Amino acid sequence: MxxxxxxxxxxxxxxxxxxxxxxxxxxxxxxxxxxxxxxxxxxxxxxxxxxxxxxxxxxxxxxxxxxxxxxxxxxxxLPKPSFDLVAIALSEPGMTINRLIKETGCTLIEARRAIDKAEGLA
The missing domain is CATH 3.30.70 (Alpha-Beta Plaits)
Known part of the structure; x- marks a missing residue:
């Protein structure tokens, strides 16, 4: 949003x-x-x-x-846009941490948490 x-x-x-x-x-x-x-x-x-x-x-x-x-x-x-990182990771199962960071501008920790949640690890 x-x-x-x-x-x-x-x-x-x-x-x-x-x-x-x-x-x-x-x-x-x-x-x-x-x-x-x-x-x-x-x-x-x-x-x-x-x-x-x-x-x-x-x-x-x-x-x-x-x-x-x-x-x-x-x-x-400028305010940074906010993204639903888990939804992005779920929509593309092959999403890497580096690609998620590059596309959304999130931090490494945020990207790892989102991918872990998407994979059911967290």
Whole structure:
């Protein structure tokens, strides 16, 4: 079950001004997707705020190497989708632990538990 994309999220961008070449370019991109980018008090950190779908759109626009850290910060700040790992393991009997981890982003422990439950071992 995926979380609704109408949820407003805030992503902290540490050392923002020191890590980019042109602040105006980023601000224009953020404004284009109706999000906000504001400085956190008097610190070097800034806060990118917007809906999940808008932040995903911004992340896809940031493919330049110098801006990849912003895309990575957005990815880390997005909620992780939740999966029924046991149901996935049951639907594909040949599912390996590594494949389950790769497809769902779960941890090794979660994958082992799901496969054990699917095989009736737990």
């Amino acid at each position: 995926l979380q609704s994309d109408t949820t407003t999220l805030s992503i902290q961008l540490n050392n923002f001004l020191h890590r980019i070449d042109c602040k105006a370019t980023i601000i224009a991109l953020v404004n284009q997707y109706n999000c906000s980018l504001k400085r956190i008090r008097r610190s070097k950190n800034w806060l990118l705020t917007g809906q999940q779908s808008q932040l995903i759109e911004i992340r896809e626009q940031l493919q330049q190497p110098k801006m990849a850290w912003i895309a990575e910060a957005i990815t880390k700040g």
